[in-house]
Amino acid sequence: MVAVKREVQGVLLILVGGAIARIVISGAYINYVKPSMKPYLYVSAAILLALGVLALYDAVRAPRTNVARVGAGAGHDHDDGHGHGSMGVAWLLLLPVAAVFLVAPGPLGAYTATREASSVSQPKAGELMPPLPPGDPVPVPLDSYATRAVWDDGRTLEGRTVELIGFVAPSPEGDGWQLTRLALACCAADTVPVKVQPVGDVPDLPANTWVAVTGRYQPGGGTQSATAVPWVEVDRIVPIQPPAEPYL
Amino acid sequence: MTLTDPAKSAAGSTQRRWRPGALEVLTVGMLAVLVGQRWIVGLFDSPRLQAGATIFVSIIVQALPFLVVGVVLSGAIAAFVPATFWQRVLPKKPGLAVPVAGCAGAVLPGCECASVPVAGGLIARGVAPAAALAFLLSAPAINPIVIISTVVAFPNDPMMAAARFLASLAAAVVIGWLWLRLGNDSWIRMPRRDHLVGNTDWHTFRLTATHDFLHAGGYLVVGGLTAAVLNVVVPRGILQTVADNPVLAVVAMAGLAVVLSICSEADAFVAASLTEFSLTSRLVFLVVGPMVDLKLIAMQSGTFGRVFATRFAPTTLVVAVLSAVLVGWWLL
Known part of the structure; x- marks a missing residue:
């Protein structure tokens, strides 16, 4: 399994946050949830995008000096005590992202x-x-x-x-x-x-x-x-x- | 390409043969998907696949805000709440801490997706697992939003909300006590969290929230996908034939709660729509759903380990069904 590095964590968070932002801005979200969810989706997208940008910032600013202080977080995730790659499950978040950006499934119907x-x-x-x-x-x-x-x-x-x-x-x-x-x-x-x-x-x-x-x-x-x-x-x-x- | 440089230098620092880093895989994968978009979209022509995709996306979109609240809370618990706080607030005796933690579930408005990372954060901060588990089970079932939505969904059966509150709280506390008696804290295999300690409290908060979101979110996808597939594959007609038999009805509603994995804030409306079924069997649906479902089992085994989930989920299912049947027989 591929461990999930800081910069990949950042990209995943930005993709998920971006997917949420996209369906709210395009209005497609009403195919999936109640219209009243709109503000909560905006806030969620903003939080995810912010966490993602900050994770990328961490990775770019101090790819190696961070290793000592952040433990295994930045440098070698394969040693972080999860067992090998249990964070690999995070990759699955690409599925809803792909569904939103590529398939954009419409409302349920007949x-x-x-x-x-x-x-x-x-x-x-x-x-x-x-x-x-x-x-x-x-x-x-x-x-x-x-x-x-x-x-x-x-x-x-x-x-x-x-x-x-x-x-x-x-x-x-x-x-x-x-x-x-x-x-x-x-x-x-x-x-x-x-x-x-x-x-x-x-x-x-x-x-x-x-x-x-x-x-x-x-x-x-x-x-x-x-x-x-x-x-x-x-x-x-x-x-x-x-x-x-x-x-x- | 400032993004790939650190990836390469990090890979190099571990003195290993070069292999494509995760970021490179991700980039190539995204390009491939963009090129193949037309073909992928073509696959989703059938109305059944379209409906499945819509249901999948909607489960994720509905759960995400609650998951974000959950990981922000768990990050805040890890970063800003000192471990001594919990020792002061919760009774020393675990047997007493369990019902206190169970009742505390009544104040956190969120669905089950939020409570998994929060309970994980509580255990990581030294709260007795039995108490944290009672909280994990009660929070999504008895919080004000869920109880109000139950009242709204059953306008003609005012006792339904009360029955749900009592049966859920009772099941959560019983499970907590059972864990004290029969459980073994070593079954919980929590990931080590020392790598999530940052330079500052604020940094710790960010690291914990990021980690918990990616982790629980991945398992949410597993559960959402399973629920969506079953939703379009299992014909609802089968259910109506079993509704007439009281025992089968209870079993069927418990099974349906596990399979559908509906958010606890919505399940009352689904239960209300299943009018063929007796009130007691629908109470079973409402008590089981927030405690055991496919999405939760996946998230729990991710957060607490597989050994834990294989013991915890079946026990919880049995206790929740018994509690709901007893309360239903008494109140409904």
Whole structure:
């Protein structure tokens, strides 16, 4: 195993810090974590970059004179009491760096959504659903629509025309598609889908197309169950640009 | 090329045959990757690989700030807190120090990635391993952020957060006591840290934080990669068939907690979404996850040694499951 020298430690820290800085500055970080992580990611990147620059500074300033004082740290890491190269594991940090700079994986979508049943969060017991704001059609977040439909029998949706935004995910049953969004609690490893079934005159669309669906609540999708998929009677379906924030 | 010169002179000073230094390997590797970028990106065309890559990156990105907080704390403990501080704060009797350290976990807001380097730093500063281990287990499970997120995730089951707090604290303290009775401090093979003592306190802080970050970060990558692969390979449908059997449900949720390696600040929302499962089996998920998971096992064996991890992780798993089942049966 290759021991990790001071200057390589510095380069690794700068690469990891740089990768974090890059996804925050480019905005790609919202494909992976909640938008509220932004300041913490900036601070982490700054700390890592600073530690990396200082490690390089150590290595460049005193490659040999440092040996005596810093022990084995600067000169010969193979003697530092770790056993041979246990710090070699640090090299693995290049994997996420490469993933960020080369692959830049996009947001999760239809593939992930079709692997799991819909998950409609339940409001607090006895809590009343507030009426929808004015508007015709009124834009309603997909999770709010599903919760109103499933846990409140669509009471607050009666007589309203709504506009729902989501991407196209093939139905697990095999025919047609469902209007879908992924809800993220913390990071993309924990996303759960929220699905709404468009009914009526529904065109075939390729998976992962983002659409705005204008329509009205239609009972029939099942209620009082977290895995129910409520219906929406379609008036109009318009393809749209993906929203700035991919997850709910 | 001021960067490569010191590398060569350092290699030369050890009187060895020239071999490519780590920095040269790194440079060549990065060039090769840049040249081959198109081919590498092509490999990630399949939606399954794309999803796996997204999940992998997201686990790392989510954990990094907490890891940075953890290594900054462990660096600060090594550099600025005198060893005598811990002897003053913690009770002399290890049997009493364990529950005190366990309860201290309630104040450090962080997930499990932060607590591994902190616990390592505590042991290196002479804190009794049993107490440091109780802290290691309780800190990510019972800190305020985790408890609040549990309350938010289970609006209709207010006892869930209380049950989680009690079961996690009990499991952490029991493990600490078990370590005093049955454990052997020689199983912990902590890397020597004398090379991390710098010219000044500030230098020591930097050396420790750098070392701990690269070390724990590497193991975080191992765990994140495993969790991402399993996440896209294991079909979730299998889970729903076992949910109906109460015993199988507990086993399945414990297994899921180990495999998914979700941050303790997020796991409540995942547990809340697994509505097919009983509340007790979901409590098992919440108690096991912050204490034993793939990412943690990798990080622990890196920090404390493999001998330690092979004994500690299975014992912790059993105690955590028992504690969660008992508390769940009592409270839920």
